[in-house]
Amino acid sequence: MDQNxxxxxxxxxxxxxxxxxxxxxxxxxxxxxxxPFGIVAIVFASQVNSKFNAGDYNSAMQASRDAKRWVxxxxxxxxxxxxxxxxxxxxxxxxxxxxxxxxxxY
Numbered sequence: 001m002d003q004n005x006x007x008x009x010x011x012x013x014x015x016x017x018x019x020x021x022x023x024x025x026x027x028x029x030x031x032x033x034x035x036p037f038g039i040v041a042i043v044f045a046s047q048v049n050s051k052f053n054a055g056d057y058n059s060a061m062q063a064s065r066d067a068k069r070w071v072x073x074x075x076x077x078x079x080x081x082x083x084x085x086x087x088x089x090x091x092x093x094x095x096x097x098x099x100x101x102x103x104x105x106y
Contacts, residue, residue, distance in 0.1 A: 022044075022068050026074075027042060033081075034075075038070075041070035047067075048064050
């Protein structure tokens with residue numbers, strides 16, 4: 001009962017193009033949003049093409065998903081930091097304005 005699986009028409013063929021590596025996005029979030037998580041994203045993004053070229057398609061897809069995850073984490077942390085910075089400056093700027101206005105009138 002030998003079966004030849006080499007002629008199986010349903011056998012999955014390897015993809016011709018590598019998955020998205022997210023390297024540009026990882027570099028941008030490293031520079032502008034969150035350095036530690038951006039570095040992690042760069043590490044995963046740099047693994048995508050090398051794993052794909054080695055024929056390890058599943059690991060290349062996993063590295064692409066991990067790179068995307070860390071890019072998104074770094075991006076949203078950068079957004080939260082920017083909002084907190086704007087609120088912080090607005091609070092202290094308003095406090096300084098009220099404080100200077102109060103003491104200059106008396």
